[in-house]
Structures are given as C-alpha cells and as structure tokens.
Amino acid sequence: MNTYSKKICLLGDFAVGKTSLVRRFVHNRFDDHYISTIGAKVSRKTVMAPGNSEVAELTMMLWDLAGSQEFSTVTASYLRGTAGAILVCDMTRADTLAHLPRYAEDLTKVAGPVQLVVAANKLDLPEQHQISSDQVAALAATFDAPYFLTSAKVGEEVDLMFRELGKLLLDRIR
Amino acid sequence: MLDTFVAQLILQERQIAYAIADQALRLEQIGGRLDLFESAGVCTAVGASLLDLARELIGYEDQVQALLAGTLSSFQVAMVNRENAAGELFYVTLHNYAYRRDNGAVTGILHIIEDVTLTGKNNQHLTQQRNELFLLYEQLRRANLKLEAANAELRALDALKSKFVSIAAHELRTPLASILGYIDFIFNDPIRTLHPDHQASVDVIGKSANRLLAITNNLLDVTRIEAGYVELTLGSVDLGKIVEEIASHFRPEFEQKQHTFRIEKEPRLPYALCDEARTMQIFSNLLSNAIKYTPDHGRVTVSLRYNPQKDVIIAAVTDTGIGIPAADLQNIGKNFFRASNVHLSRSNGTGLGLNITRSLVELQGGRMWIESTLGQGSTFYLTFPIDDGIFSA
Numbered sequence: 174m175n176t177y178s179k180k181i182c183l184l185g186d187f188a189v190g191k192t193s194l195v196r197r198f199v200h201n202r203f204d205d206h207y208i209s210t211i212g213a214k215v216s217r218k219t220v221m222a223p224g225n226s227e228v229a230e231l232t233m234m235l236w237d238l239a240g241s242q243e244f245s246t247v248t249a250s251y252l253r254g255t256a257g258a259i260l261v262c263d264m265t266r267a268d269t270l271a272h273l274p275r276y277a278e279d280l281t282k283v284a285g286p287v288q289l290v291v292a293a294n295k296l297d298l299p300e301q302h303q304i305s306s307d308q309v310a311a312l313a314a315t316f317d318a319p320y321f322l323t324s325a326k327v328g329e330e331v332d333l334m335f336r337e338l339g340k341l342l343l344d345r346i347r
Numbered sequence: 348m349l350d351t352f353v354a355q356l357i358l359q360e361r362q363i364a365y366a367i368a369d370q371a372l373r374l375e376q377i378g379g380r381l382d383l384f385e386s387a388g389v390c391t392a393v394g395a396s397l398l399d400l401a402r403e404l405i406g407y408e409d410q411v412q413a414l415l416a417g418t419l420s421s422f423q424v425a426m427v428n429r430e431n432a433a434g435e436l437f438y439v440t441l442h443n444y445a446y447r448r449d450n451g452a453v454t455g456i457l458h459i460i461e462d463v464t465l466t467g468k469n470n471q472h473l474t475q476q477r478n479e480l481f482l483l484y485e486q487l488r489r490a491n492l493k494l495e496a497a498n499a500e501l502r503a504l505d506a507l508k509s510k511f512v513s514i515a516a517h518e519l520r521t522p523l524a525s526i527l528g529y530i531d532f533i534f535n536d537p538i539r540t541l542h543p544d545h546q547a548s549v550d551v552i553g554k555s556a557n558r559l560l561a562i563t564n565n566l567l568d569v570t571r572i573e574a575g576y577v578e579l580t581l582g583s584v585d586l587g588k589i590v591e592e593i594a595s596h597f598r599p600e601f602e603q604k605q606h607t608f609r610i611e612k613e614p615r616l617p618y619a620l621c622d623e624a625r626t627m628q629i630f631s632n633l634l635s636n637a638i639k640y641t642p643d644h645g646r647v648t649v650s651l652r653y654n655p656q657k658d659v660i661i662a663a664v665t666d667t668g669i670g671i672p673a674a675d676l677q678n679i680g681k682n683f684f685r686a687s688n689v690h691l692s693r694s695n696g697t698g699l700g701l702n703i704t705r706s707l708v709e710l711q712g713g714r715m716w717i718e719s720t721l722g723q724g725s726t727f728y729l730t731f732p733i734d735d736g737i738f739s740a
Contacts, residue, residue: 180406187478209478211471212426212438215403234405239474247425254406266485 176230179342180254184276185261186269187240190294193325194261195237198335203326210239213251222339231339244279252283257342259334261292262309264322265301270312277316288345289318290338296324362462367446368397369455370415382431383439383460401441401458403427414445417453421445426467438467509570516566523563526556565699569682572706577625579710583618583734584626586660590649593630600638604645611650619660619731621711626731629707632700633664633727640689641668641724659713659730666726671719679717680705688721 183191192210196202199218214237222231238251258280262269270293277289291313293304306322313320319341321334358365364379374395377384384391390399398404403424404411413419424441431437442459530553533541541549571577590610594601601608619626630649637647645667654661671679675686685698708715712732719725 178405187474188482207479207482209471209474210428211467211474212428213403213424214428217402232405234402236406240478250422250424253410254408256406 174228174230176232177343177346178232178234179256179339180234180236181338181342182236182238182252182255182258182280183261184238184258184273184280185240186263186266186272189240189261189263189266189269190323190325191240191259191261192237194259194292194294194323194331194334195235197325197328197331199235201328203328205326210237212247213238218335220336220339222336222343229343231343233335233339244275248279249283252280255280255284255287257288257290257338259290259292259338260316260318261294262304264293264295264304264309265298267303270304270308273312274315288338288341289316290334290341291316291318291320292323292334293320294323294325296322296329297326364460366391366397366400366458366460367455368458372397372411372456374400375455380462383429383437383462397456397458401460403441404443404458407443410443411456414443414456415453417445417447419445426463426470428467437462437464439463506574509573512566513570513574516563516570519563520560520567523556523560527553527560530556562697562699565697565703568703569699572703572710577707577710579622579625581620581622581711584621584623585616586619586626586651586662586731587612587616589623589626590630590651590662593627593634594649596631597634597638600635601647604638604641604643606638606641606643606645606647609646609648611648611652613652616651617653617660617733617735620734621713621731622707625707625711629704629729630662630664632704633729636700636727637664637666637668637725641666645724653733654730657730659732662729662731664727664729665724667724670721670723670725671717672721673719676717676719680715 183195185191187209188207192208192214193203195214195216196204199216216235216237217232218235219230219232222229236251236255238248241248258277260273260276262273273291280287291309293306293309295301309320309322319337321330321337323330323334325331357363358379362380362383364381364383365377366374366384367376368374374391374393374397377391377393377400381391384400390396407422407424410419410422414422421442421444423443427439427441429437429439440461440463442461444457444459445453446455446457448454530549533549534553568577587610590612594608594610597608634647634649641647646665647667648663648665650663650665652661653659669688671686672688675684675688678684679686680701682699682702684702705715708729708731713730715727715729717725717727
C-alpha cells in the first residue's frame with residue numbers, strides 16, 4: 174500500500190471556525206469558546222483514501238493558520254509546499270465569503286495551483302445566516318472546487334470534506 | 348571555534364534546542380532544551396528522521412533539498428503552535444540552516460527550535476481582544492440594523508394610524524356640522540317653536556354633537572402635532588385679555604358649579620410672543636379641566652406674572668379640585684392617559700387635551716409642568732416667551 178503525506182492549509186477570516194473544523198476532524202471534539210490562533214498550528218491525521226485501483230494511506234498535515242486578511246512574508250512562509258487548501262467562511266458573516274478569493278490568490282502566488290475546497294461553516298446557526306448555499310456554490314465554481322456546508326459544532330460534513338480533499342489530492346498524483 | 352561553555356550558555360539563555368541531521372535527514376546530534384521537541388509522537392533518538400522530530404517541515408521538501416544542496420542557506424517557520432505533554436500551548440520558531448563542516452561542504456541540516464511563547468501569548472492576547480471586539484461590534488451593528496428596520500416598520504404603522512385618525516376625524520366633522528346647524532335652526536326657528544317635551548331631547552343631542560366635535564378636533568390636533576403639520580402665527584398677545592375672554596366663555600360652567608374664579612395679573616405684564624388662537628386653545632383646555640375636576644363651590648385662579656431672570660411669562664392655572672395621584676403625574680399629558688382618580692369627578696374625557704396643551708406650549712417655545720396634591724388641587728404652570736418691549740396696560 175502506498176503512503177503519502179500532504180500539507181493542507183486552512184484559510185479564512187478569524188473566527189470562521191478553522192481551528193474547530195480541524196479539532197472536529199482530528200479529535201472529534203468541539204469547544205464553543207473562541208480562542209484566536211496565532212501563527213500556525215499543525216495537526217496530523219492519517220486516513221485511508223480509496224482510489225480507482227488501490228487504497229492508499231494519506232497523512233494529512235493540517236495547517237491551521239491565523240485568520241488574517243493581511244498577506245505577509247510570514248504568511249507566505251506558512252503556505253510553501255501546500256498541496257491542498259480549505260477556504261473557510263462563516264455563513265453568519267457575509268464578508269467572510271467575499272474575502273475568500275483573496276486568500277486563494279495569495280496561496281496561488283506562493284504554492285501555485287493547488288487543490289481547493291470551500292467550507293461554509295456554522296451551518297447549525299440557520300437563523301443567523303447571511304450567506305446562501307447558492308452563493309457558496311457560485312464562488313466555489315470560480316475555483317473549480319467542491320464546496321461543503323459544514324458545522325464543526327455538530328460535525329456536519331466535516332469528515333466528508335477532509336476525506337474528499339484527501340481523495341482529490343491522491344487523484345492528482347495517481 | 349566557539350567555546351563549549353559559551354555554546355551551552357547561549358542554548359540556555361536563548362531558550363533553544365537544536366538538532367543536526369545528515370543528508371538523509373537522520374538525526375546525528377540533539378541538545379539544548381529538549382522539552383521544546385515534546386510534541387505527541389515525536390522521536391528524539393539519534394538516527395530518527397528529522398521530519399519525525401519537526402513534522403511541520405513536511406511540505407517544505409523543496410527548501411530542505413535546497414539546504415542540503417547548499418543553494419539555500421536558511422529558512423524559518425515562525426510562531427508554530429505546539430502542546431506539551433500536559434496539553435499546554437507553547438509557541439516555537441523553527442530555524443533551519445545548511446550545516447557545513449570545516450571544509451565548507453554541506454553535510455546536513457542544523458535545525459534550531461526557539462521558544463517564543465512569551466511573544467506568542469502576548470500576541471494571542473491582543474489578537475483575541477481585537478477579534479472579540481470586532482465580533483461584538485458586528486453583533487451590535489446587526490442588532491442595530493434589525494432595530495432600525497423594526498423602527499421604520501413602526502413609524503410606517505404609526506403614520507398609517509395617524510392618517511386613518513385624521514381622515515376619520517375629518518369625515519366626522521362634516522356630518523357633525525350639519526347636525527349642529529339643524530339643531531341651531533330648530534332652536535331658533537321663528538315660525539315653529541319646539542314642543543317643550545322635545546326641547547330637552549334636542550338640547551341633549553346638541554350637547555352630544557358638540558362634545559363629539561370637540562373630540563374629533565382633538566384627534567385632528569394630535570395627528571397634526573405628531574406629523575409636524577401645526578403652523579403657528581406668532582404675534583404680540585396680551586395674555587390677560589386672552590384669559591378674560593376664555594373665562595367669559597366658561598361663565599355658565601363656573602356658575603353652574605358655583606366656583607369662584609379669579610385672575611391675578613401683574614400690572615405691567617409684557618406681551619407674550621405666541622399664536623393667539625392656539626393660546627386660547629391652551630387656556631380653554633386648562634380652564635375646562637379645572638372646572639371639570641373641581642367639586643362644586645371650588646376655586647379656580649389664573650395668575651400671570653413676569654419672570655425677568657428667565658425673560659418669560661409664567662401662567663399658573665390653579666384649582667381646588669380632586670388633584671392628581673403622585674404616581675400618575677409623570678404620565679399626565681401622554682396621549683389617552685387619564686389619572687386613576689378621574690372617576691371622582693364623574694366627567695368624560697379622552698386624555699388628549701393635556702397632550703395637545705403641552706405640545707402647543709412647547710411648540711411656542713415654552714414648557715409646562717404640574718404640581719398637585721391629592722384631594723387638595725392642582726396647579727398647571729406654563730411659560731410663554733415675551734415679545735420684547737410691549738407691556739399691557
């Protein structure tokens with residue numbers, strides 16, 4: 174069985190739920206208390222990714238980056254070697270979706286064209302939504318990326334999203 | 348060559364640890380603050396892979412290869428979050444250098460890990476506060492937008508209500524005018540005199556129609572005031588004459604209830620700058636109330652005096668009536684509010700008159716306030732701006 178390691182970055186504005194998505198995927202936990210991330214927190218999870226003819230072992234190095242719209246040399250250093258990225262927005266804050274193209278642009282500058290996935294998080298707060306699934310779909314289409322309406326709080330589509338990204342990354346090298 | 352003592356001191360003082368790996372990234376040496384390497388699953392044994400020791404380097408393969416090839420001298424990854432065995436967060440910066448032997452050849456990588464927890468925690472604290480403030484601001488902004496929308500809806504509903512009241516009151520006045528006209532005609536018909544049995548009935552119809560007309564006029568006034576449609580014609584007004592004239596209109600009521608009425612006026616009272624018709628309406632409302640809410644054989648006084656300090660005329664309408672409960676005083680003058688003891692006077696009312704009175708006083712640049720003692724009477728104070736230099740005789 175082939176084994177692979179891939180660097181995956183989570184990008185998006187602060188408090189959209191990047192850390193919570195990683196925590197839900199890696200540890201299957203959720204904490205309602207918001208703690209802002211400084212720098213980068215790297216987590217690791219190994220999954221079995223099915224392909225056309227084989228099952229491969231993929232170690233996902235998940236880079237949970239501080240949410241900031243400012244692009245700097247430090248941010249660039251975090252993005253080097255990225256194979257895939259999850260662009261995360263918060264469905265309760267319209268601006269967070271509008272800012273995603275900027276993150277994708279910065280990433281492409283540093284790491285070239287990488288596999289993207291869009292996550293519209295906080296699906297569990299429908300009464301506060303300012304973003305529709307159609308808007309998310311439209312933006313994801315511009316990146317040629319799949320999108321997922323996620324909830325780190327209840328776990329909705331979180332595992333599916335990470336595994337789908339893993340599969341897409343392996344499809345690129347098979 | 349660096350002295351060993353100095354090297355050890357630097358490792359301690361700078362809170363750093365180091366690892367040297369060969370071309371195959373196998374660890375050859377490790378030293379300094381080894382606890383900085385303490386993350387779950389890392390292996391610090393000589394011979395283990397550098398990528399197991401610093402898994403954050405996965406993804407930096409191109410940079411690592413460039414270091415080993417000698418084409419890149421160093422690269423760093425700043426402010427990496429790690430957790431110690433107790434689950435506590437600490438921050439490190441990873442410095443990576445091409446490791447060269449004495450002959451200058453690159454034989455591997457020098458990996459230095461620096462504890463930057465103090466800086467990291469300070470940054471985290473500041474960022475946390477900034478982000479929370481922003482989120483709070485966003486919440487407030489959204490709540491404000493909702494309130495504004497609700498407010499606009501309420502204003503629209505209020506405007507609709509005012510429009511309805513205004514139209515209804517206006518439409519009521521036309522048939523009322525006919526009723527009053529015909530009653531007047533019946534009473535004053537020189538040819539056919541009314542049968543005595545019917546005279547009292549027609550008199551009741553006339554009084555009821557007049558009361559209905561007063562109510563519709565009040566409703567129209569309230570809607571006009573609320574909508575800002577009241578136009579004032581300001582001029583020099585002799586308040587003493589106004590009060591005398593209004594009081595004369597109420598003479599039958601004073602006599603019926605056997606009230607004594609008195610005007611106390613300063614000899615040289617300045618003229619007020621106000622709208623004569625609206626000022627008559629103000630005193631008419633107040634005198635009507637004073638008569639209405641004062642039991643028989645009571646006393647009603649209107650005093651007019653000039654306050655040179657404030658340059659205003661202060662009018663006070665005092666009665667010896669039922670008074671207003673203290674708890675109701677703050678609500679007197681609000682639309683449709685009537686004091687809780689009005690039943691004692693056995694009189695009708697809509698609770699609009701004082702609201703109109705207060706609004707008209709304020710529109711003319713004055714103010715109104717009330718002093719009252721339950722069971723002893725009330726005084727309604729009003730101020731009017733003066734028309735400089737003109738004094739009544």
